[in-house]
Amino acid sequence: MPEALAFESAPSVVQTQRLQQRLHANKRAYTRRSLLLILPLLVLLVAGFMTPIGSLLTKSVENPEVANALPNTLKLLNSWDGTTLPAESVFNTLGQELRTARAQGQLFALNRRLGYESASLRSLPTAILSRLPADGSPVRDTLINDVPALGDIKTWATLKQLGKPYTSLYWLAAFDLKMDAGQVRAVAPDKALYVDVLKRSLTIAALVTVLCVLLGYPLAYWLSRQPARRANLLLILVLLPFWTSLIVRTASWIVLLQSGGLINNSLIDLGILDKPLQLVFNRAGVLISMTHILLPFLILPLYAVMKGIDSRYERAAISLGAHPYTAFRRVYLPQTYAGVTAGALLVFIMAIGYYITPALLGGPGDQMLSYFVAYYTNTTINWGMATALGGQLLIIVLLLYWVYARISRPANRAA
Amino acid sequence: MTSNSASTFVRFKGVEKSYDGLKTVVKRLDLDVFRGEFLTLLGPSGSGKTTSLMMLAGFETPTQGQIFLDGIAIENVPAHRRGIGMVFQNYALFPHMNVTENMAFPLQVRGMGRHEIETRVKKALEMVRLGDLAKRFSAQLSGGQQQRIALARALIFEPKLVLMDEPLGALDKQLREQMQLEIRRLHRDLGLTVVFVTHDQAEALTLSDRIAIFNDGVIQQIDTPQALYERPANAFVATFMGDTNVLPGVLTSLNTHQCQVRLDLGEQMFARTTPGLTSGNRTSLSIRSERVILDGDERYDSRLPGSIEECIYLGDHVRIRLNVSGSNDFNVKVPIAQMQPHWREGHRLPVCWHSADASALDAMPA
Structure with a gap:
């Protein structure tokens, strides 16, 4: 029999190879076609999404203002020993470059960037320019006399530091930290802001998510048990808010919740309340309206998952001796986890970036991260700070997504 | 009559069922199931056989009449306390639990100790010859394996009465015949009373001690397979x-x-x-x-x-x-x-x- 076996196996190796080659060729062709089909989307994603986000994120570490305005001064400072005040040539170059910067309109950006370090630095270029002697005359002594800051070695060290092309300033500031003499330290308590804002954003998003799950789960469960026609009609009602603009919905909550609004008046007329409840321009208003707006995002994925769960599972559990409550808890509930996590994650991610609703319905203590992103982009034009805060949001979302992927993997295996 | 009622295990007495108040799905059903017998409810779909089974299991309530289990009227006993094993058409193995967890479920809800559960599950898996699949999830099992696990799960808490709702409907012909023999063996070895619902007459002939033929909510004839085949009543x-x-x-x-x-x-x-x-x-x-x-x-x-x-x-x-x-x-x-x-x-x-x-x-x- 060994001959027969050898005879059988010899051609099969060649055949297997040939078969695998053909299989690979097929697969490659299939992959090529698939790539071609998703190419338009890919181009759109790269051009319209990845590139802007990437370039914005680099803005959070870029530090071009000083380097652009004072390139030669920085070059000279590179060879400076840092123990004594710089030489005449450095003072001279600084003065000339500041003049050029004023002529080219770079002075505003330079002043602003210096101002992020300290308020006194902000006025330094202007002070230098106003005291600058005429061309040819020695600059160093005049400036040290008239602009006391230039007599301080620290000022020059800071200037040299600011000339680097990248900075951790914005990212540190986004976590209420600062660089102080080469060490990362917490900022003064009265200046700390963003960690609190971050905590607040996370708290509000978490509360909204919990409220959405508590309200949405029973509703989705009930919907999934309705006959198809009624379920479709009710789903339209769930989706109805989507057809109204976000601002209109938010504004109508003001109408409903304000102290002279529908809810307060009704409660007072019914004798339940003596004086109106403060329901708007505080945390309550933010939570109520965000929960309302985000609820469909929880219900839809949950409904889809629940719709796919055969009612026979619960019956089987009951027939095996489980109380209907136990059957629900041990057999039905675990099968909806995937839907709950998907919905909750969606709600949380959307909630943590909310801007309009807290801005309109919240008080000053209810503003979330996005409010400050908007503030830095629209009001102070501080792209570094805006993008560092935006990056913070992005990291939180990516982190959550990673957690979700880790959690949902065992569920996928079981399904 | 006295000897007969002693061996009667399940009795339907004048049972009627209507879902919408217009159409009666089961009409005045009188049916005795004897202890240890394999009774098949056979009929076309919509003939009331599954509804009758569900009323016995406790998932549907009769609109009229009474059902007795071992001489006791059971309309006030909730489904989970009836102690009836049930096998469903699509097996209904819990997808988020592996085979062992599925099998342990009926024992856990009865508050059994961990060691006893372990031994019982092991024994039950051996009974259906699937001991090596203990850690698999139902999605990783073939149809026949799923059905055997479902069967073992319904039997593990030692019910005296087992209901089967078209359990073999989703299997291919060869596997179905193999499972029929397996069900016959289990029925005989464990001394079970089985009420089996199917629309497949060959299956009914293979398995049953008696067959009740349903049409239009009424039992047309109930008798042994041979008598039904040779001397149809209508x-x-x-x-x-x-x-x-x-x-x-x-x-x-x-x-x-x-x-x-x-x-x-x-x-x-x-x-x-x-x-x-x-x-x-x-x-x-x-x-x-x-x-x-x-x-x-x-x-x-x-x-x-x-x-x-x-x-x-x-x-x-x-x-x-x-x-x-x-x-x-x-x-x-x-x-x-x-x-x-x-x-x-x-x-x-x-x-x-x-x-x-x-x-x-x-x-x-x-």
Whole structure:
């Protein structure tokens, strides 16, 4: 029999190879076609999404203002020993470059960037320019006399530091930290802001998510048990808010919740309340309206998952001796986890970036991260700070997504 | 009656069920299931068999009547306290639990200790010969394996009564036959009482001690497989079970055993009487297709001329469709050894049977 076996196996190796080659060729062709089909989307994603986000994120570490305005001064400072005040040539170059910067309109950006370090630095270029002697005359002594800051070695060290092309300033500031003499330290308590804002954003998003799950789960469960026609009609009602603009919905909550609004008046007329409840321009208003707006995002994925769960599972559990409550808890509930996590994650991610609703319905203590992103982009034009805060949001979302992927993997295996 | 009621395990007494108050799905059901018996509820879909099963399991409430389990009325016992094992059509293995967890579930909800659960699960898995699949999830099992696990799960808490709702419907033919033998073995070895729902008559014949044939919410006949097959009580049972030829006619005379039928084209035929017939009524003369002989000799006392319409070759036999007495849907099964080469389409020949094999039944609805 060994001959027969050898005879059988010899051609099969060649055949297997040939078969695998053909299989690979097929697969490659299939992959090529698939790539071609998703190419338009890919181009759109790269051009319209990845590139802007990437370039914005680099803005959070870029530090071009000083380097652009004072390139030669920085070059000279590179060879400076840092123990004594710089030489005449450095003072001279600084003065000339500041003049050029004023002529080219770079002075505003330079002043602003210096101002992020300290308020006194902000006025330094202007002070230098106003005291600058005429061309040819020695600059160093005049400036040290008239602009006391230039007599301080620290000022020059800071200037040299600011000339680097990248900075951790914005990212540190986004976590209420600062660089102080080469060490990362917490900022003064009265200046700390963003960690609190971050905590607040996370708290509000978490509360909204919990409220959405508590309200949405029973509703989705009930919907999934309705006959198809009624379920479709009710789903339209769930989706109805989507057809109204976000601002209109938010504004109508003001109408409903304000102290002279529908809810307060009704409660007072019914004798339940003596004086109106403060329901708007505080945390309550933010939570109520965000929960309302985000609820469909929880219900839809949950409904889809629940719709796919055969009612026979619960019956089987009951027939095996489980109380209907136990059957629900041990057999039905675990099968909806995937839907709950998907919905909750969606709600949380959307909630943590909310801007309009807290801005309109919240008080000053209810503003979330996005409010400050908007503030830095629209009001102070501080792209570094805006993008560092935006990056913070992005990291939180990516982190959550990673957690979700880790959690949902065992569920996928079981399904 | 006393000996009978002692062995009665489940009793349906005047049970009715309607979902919408308009249509009655189960009509005045009286049914006794004996201890240790394998009873099959057989019928077309929508005939009320599954609804009856669900009422027994406790998932549906009768609109009228009572169900007794072991002599006790159970309408106030919730489903989870009835202690009835149940096997579902799509197995209903919990997808988020592996095989062991599935099997342990009925024991856990009964508050059994961990060690005893472990031993019992192991034993039950050996019973269905699937010990090596203990850690698999249901998505990783074949249909047959899933069904065996579902079966073992329904039996692990040692119920005395097991209900099966078309448990083999989703399996292919070979696997189905294998599972039928397995279910038979378990029924016999464990001394279970089984109520089995199916619409597959071959399955019912293979498994059952008795079969109850349902149609339109009413039991048409309940008897042993052989009695049902050989002596159908009415035309529905005759046509539902096996291959039956039905020739319409009028009953001209009858006594307790034999009757005479005049077919619509005038031929006079003899047939066995079934209860409830009266002379002069319309009737259907029914004869199993395997009881008919083509071109038979004088020993066959019933003979009619026929002409072949179609021959279908089926390997072990040929199914010949003929035109007989005005009906062109008269089928005969001819074993391959008795097939004649000149029996082709258009050939005319006598169609013969023993009149004792034919029965006069109620008229078929038009």
